[in-house]
Amino acid sequence: MSSITPVILGLLAHKPFSGYDMKAIVDRSTRFFWAGSYGQIYPELRRLEREGLIEGEDAPNGGRTRRVYRLTAVGREALREWLLGSATTIEYRDESLLRLFFADALPREQALQLLAGRKHGHERYLEVLRAIGTPPETDPTFDQLVLQWGIDFNEWGAKWCEQQLQRLRKQKAA
Amino acid sequence: MSSITPVILGLLAHKPFSGYDMKAIVDRSTRFFWAGSYGQIYPELRRLEREGLIEGEDAPNGGRTRRVYRLTAVGREALREWLLGSATTIEYRDESLLRLFFADALPREQALQLLAGRKHGHERYLEVLRAIGTPPETDPTFDQLVLQWGIDFNEWGAKWCEQQLQRLRKQKAA
DNA sequence: TAGTGCATGTAATGCGTTACATGATTTC
DNA sequence: GAAATCATGTAACGCATTACATGCACTA
Helix, strand or coil, X not given: CCCCHHHHHHHHHHCCEEHHHHHHHHHCCHHHCCCCCXXXXXXXXXHHHHCCCEEEEECCECCECCEEEEECHHHHHHHHHHHHCCCCCEEEEEHHHHHHHCHHHCCHHHHHHHHHHHHHHHHHHHHHHHHHCCCCCCCCCHHXXXXXXXXXXXXXXXXXXXXXXXXXXXXXXX | CCCCHHHHHHHHHHCCEEHHHHHHHHHCCHHHCCCCCHHHHHHHHHHHHHHCCEEEEECCECCECCEEEEECHHHHHHHHHHHHCCCCCEEEEEHHHHHHHCHHHCXXXXXXXXXXXXXXXXXXXXXXXXXXXXXXXXXXXHHHHHHHHHHHHHHHHHXXXXXXXXXXXXXXXX
């Protein structure tokens, strides 16, 4: 099982897709917390078919080759197991946080500017996520709930920066 | 400039360290958002010395070889430039969020359990961070501020999960 | 004297991204 | 008819982790 496997199974649980479809969907949804590339998707699609977790069917668009896959019962069970599993990788790399970590090497005012810059980063991210759509208040699907998480997280992050900024400025004055 | 470069320069801005020292420091501080390994550190140390950003000095402990590095003026300027730079990589991989994204494939109650599990993940992370230390309320250094961010973030995350859990349970009832 | 920590270093491994190649179809 | 989009696929590349190798020093 590679890192892209659950994405493929998860998407196909909804409805059949081609590799190209999946890449497009990933690029405007999971990529914010789980990226994927053709170099992962296509080989894995063939492997999963060989192993019987998915089934492919040729569905050309005119003379344009196209192969759509659907989940088998075995694949659905594999997805269920992964969903219920407990192993959970978290990888977080945040250069802005690293800068802040070393900000003591900077004059006070410039260090505070790093906080302001981070706040701005959250705000820009927020715009990107809001452009994707606004999840409904009631009965959101779980994929919409995750988008809501992204929005809430960035709002929280921007607010956190602002609060620290005010706190640190006040202390300087005192 | 590799990903470990700013870490080396940033640490040496404080005081001289050996490669071994730096790895140990990284492992209990930046690794939560910026990891580093010997395979990166040692080669980069020699490169940075060759380029004149740092200077090494042999400082053996008895017969145990040891080489400590300090920042040169050129290195300090390079650090300053990186700190003030705007390029900012963010990479976030969160399997728990991916699970939640595909949770529609699960019976309602099991899907909600994923939220509970995520909350638990935040709480465990919180314990790890609190074991490192509690940043002071007043006049924290910036590295302490980043630790505070980690604590605040996980508190927020746990609370978010709890709120969604309550909201989704109430909706089911309605 | 065996185990742990200090200390440096590299080779192998695994991974994902990037870039490229190919070709059909739709759109302006 | 040019450009964008659909569609599949792979090779090269870069990068970080893992594992291993070496050897000294301290401590139980």
